[in-house]
Amino acid sequence: MIENTLISTVIASIVTAFIFGAVARKMQLPAIFGYLIAGVFIGPHTPGFVADVSLAKQLAEIGIILLMFGVGLHFSIKELFESRKIALPGAIAQMSTATIIGTWLALALGYDFVPSLVFAFSLSVASTIVLLRALEQRNIIESKGGKIAISWLIIEDIAMVLALVMLPMIAEIYKGSESYSWHLLFNTFITVVLKVAGFFVFMIFVGRRFLPWLLVVTAKLRSAELNMLCTLAIALGFASLAYVVFDASFALGAFLAGVMLNETEIGRKSSKVTLPIRDAFSVLFFVSVGMLFDPKTIVLQPVEVLLTFLIIVVVKSAVALVIMSWFNQAKRDSYIVAIGLSQIGEFSFILGGLALTKGLFSQDLYNLILAGSMLSIVVNPLLFMLYDAKIGGKVAKIANKRAKTSKL
Helix, strand or coil, X not given: CCCCCHHHHHHHHHHHHHHHHHHHHHCCCCHHHHHHHHHHHHCCCCCCCXXXXXXXXXXXXXXXXXXXXXHHCCCCHHHHHHHHHHHHHHHHHHHHHHHHHHHHHHHHCCCCHHHHHHHHHHCCCCCHHHHHHHHHHCCCCCCHHHHHHHHHHHHHHHHHHHHHHXXXXXXXXXXXXXXXXXXXXXXXXXXXXXXXXXXHHHHHHHHHHHHHHHHHHHHCCCCHHHHHHHHHHHHHHHHHHHHHCCCCCHHHHHHHHHXXXXXXXXXXXXXXXHHHHHHHHXXXXXXXXXXXXXXXXHHHCHHHHHHHHHHHHHHHHHHXXXXXXXXXXXHHHHHHHHHHCCCCCHHHHHHHHHHHHCCCCCHHHHHHHHHHHHHHHHHHHHHHHHHHHHHHHHHHHHHHHHHHHHHC
8 A cells, every 4th residue: 555645646646647647739629638637646536546635736846836936036116017908807807707607597596695606706817827828828928918817816816815805704794703894894805906016016126136136146146056046046035025014826926926027138038947846746736636637517406517727717818819809909919818717617616616615615516517517628728729830820921921021
């Protein structure tokens, strides 16, 4: 009998991810599909060895932190604020629409309003790691569509942080506890908003000066190992600072640390140091998603799963296309944003899991979130492949024609 330890979980995750990922690629499917199946294979819902889900999720969080740090190194403060003109109304419209329709679905299934609202909100926030991997694989992170999608995601991230802080109070009020009130809930909301704003100010005025200086000082020591450790310390340290002190998310803290380093050449080079590590940890994220998924949900609740999937993929992408068209954005950028955000992931699991723990959810409702996430993550790379074949190919041909014309 193999003990369920950190080492056995990592070994099982990496070995099965490699095997199923290789099989998926051989079948002309995205490797992500193989990673998800690997998670199902070693998860608690299938016979045989069962890895520790909580350990896998914690390891995956490191991958998300390093990924967001690397993305931040592609952004400047100016670009971040420019993108918000589209990303802010877009995120609000998309999250509101998905929440309204999702609430209606849960109410139709017989759930009360508050559980229905939390369920619906969990369907409205995209996965950081799924979006970033898709953008990185196509080298479109620095495209206009890529930057709008990431700014959009940052706004969703902040909204989810607020929801996670307030949910325990909402659960107590819903259950009739006299220790909490809507007035206290509102005060908590304002406090968290001010803390997140304070973190932005702190990073602009303190982090912007301190982080480049730290990298320069470390570089003078002429040690490759220390340079790597310094980069990891910045990414993980400021992610923890954001979470512990400012009540923001790990991902937001790492992203802003990367943005602050973007203004220096040595900072931009530091992203290459973390690349192999973050790729390995990001694979664990997809394995951990597969471990949570119970395949029986699709058999027992096929209609509910289908409707949940349609809200995540069809409704969210349709709203994104409308918003991008409203702001007269190019078709290529519109499709990047729409497809990239038409999935859910880690934040949805956390919010749904917290609701389950606090007694707001039944296991059936949480399973719908997991099933919708699993299917949306599987379909997302396929939608990008369709985009590459249709829209991406046309854009490339137009660019080649223009290049030839300019030479003549």
